Amino acid sequence: MRPTAELRNRYVGLLWAGTIVAAWCLSAVSLFWLPVHKLPIPAIAGAVLLRTFLHTGLFITAHDAMHRSVCTTNHRLNDLVGRLAVALYAFLPYRELLVKHQQHHRAPATASDPDYHDGRHTGFGQWYLNFMQEYMAGEHAVRQLVALALLCVGCLWLLAVPAINLLLFWLLPLVLSSVQLFYFGTYLPHRRPHGGYHNRHRATSNRLCTFWSFISCYHFGYHWEHHEYPQVPWYHLPSLLGAAPRQQSAARS
Numbered sequence: 001m002r003p004t005a006e007l008r009n010r011y012v013g014l015l016w017a018g019t020i021v022a023a024w025c026l027s028a029v030s031l032f033w034l035p036v037h038k039l040p041i042p043a044i045a046g047a048v049l050l051r052t053f054l055h056t057g058l059f060i061t062a063h064d065a066m067h068r069s070v071c072t073t074n075h076r077l078n079d080l081v082g083r084l085a086v087a088l089y090a091f092l093p094y095r096e097l098l099v100k101h102q103q104h105h106r107a108p109a110t111a112s113d114p115d116y117h118d119g120r121h122t123g124f125g126q127w128y129l130n131f132m133q134e135y136m137a138g139e140h141a142v143r144q145l146v147a148l149a150l151l152c153v154g155c156l157w158l159l160a161v162p163a164i165n166l167l168l169f170w171l172l173p174l175v176l177s178s179v180q181l182f183y184f185g186t187y188l189p190h191r192r193p194h195g196g197y198h199n200r201h202r203a204t205s206n207r208l209c210t211f212w213s214f215i216s217c218y219h220f221g222y223h224w225e226h227h228e229y230p231q232v233p234w235y236h237l238p239s240l241l242g243a244a245p246r247q248q249s250a251a252r253s
Contacts, residue, residue: 013070013233017081020057024088027051031169032161044168051173053215056180060218060234061085066098069233090174091147093140100135105230109190109202116190128182184216189223201227210238 031047039047064070065082072078079094086092100114109116117130136144155161155170189203198204206213206221213219218234220226225240232240 010071010073012235013064013072014077014081016233016235017061017064017070017085020054020061021085021088024051024054024058027054028169032155032159032165034165036162036164036168048168048172048176051169052176052180055089055173055177057218058085058089059177059181060220062089062092062094062097063101064233065094066101067230067233069231089177091144091151092135093144096140097135105227108227109192109197113190115186124183124187127187128179131182131186132178180217181220185220185223188221199224203227205241213238 027047027050031051036044061070062082062085065078065085068075068078070078070081082098083094086094086097104113104115107113114134115131117127152166155166156163184206188206193204201224203223203226205224206216208216208221210219213221219237220234222237222241225237226232229240
């Protein structure tokens with residue numbers, strides 16, 4: 001039987017997910033035991049940025065899994081990939097993230113949205129802290145912190161990973177990735193513009209070119225498009241540009 005474009009596309013999500021996970025693992029193995037004191041500062045900074053970008057990719061992969069777009073034909077495999085991605089990211093609970101993300105899509109930028117905190121009066125810093133508190137509360141947060149602590153101890157004492165390497169190439173990228181995801185995926189698209197929101201998704205999109213949109217946050221800045229077509233995976237979002245009426249993609253103030 002001749003494969004169709006639809007059949008081929010069934011495996012693109014898995015291919016992207018596998019590439020991101022593999023690149024994350026390989027970069028960790030390559031960097032965790034490097035003699036940092038022998039590296040020039042630009043090389044260290046580049047490695048930190050690479051790890052941050054790949055760390056963000058893990059969450060973007062899990063996000064697509066929440067929309068069943070990593071593997072459209074096998075939901076069990078799709079969710080397995082999502083669970084793996086958030087476990088590698090920071091031992092996050094996939095099921096609880098899924099519930100909160102569904103609520104975000106049902107009522108974006110409202111009091112019922114777990115990601116939202118008064119986009120007109122709350123500044124970036126306060127909103128980010130509220131955002132992190134929302135996802136670091138409850139029983140699962142204790143389990144997450146214990147798992148992270150055990151992993152740190154295991155890396156330091158069992159695998160002999162130097163503390164500076166663990167800090168630079170895992171903990172720092174984790175923090176920077178959370179800022180990147182929040183800034184491009186929540187703060188910029190959902191903060192309230194002057195004159196109020198212009199569409200039912202209460203979201204706007206950036207107008208970066210495809211390359212910089214990918215570099216900034218895997219096209220997550222094309223946010224109106226994502227809310228309008230949530231089943232479309234991140235790598236196809238650029239193809240949706242222009243689908244929104246002009247007033248729906250009005251520039252933010």
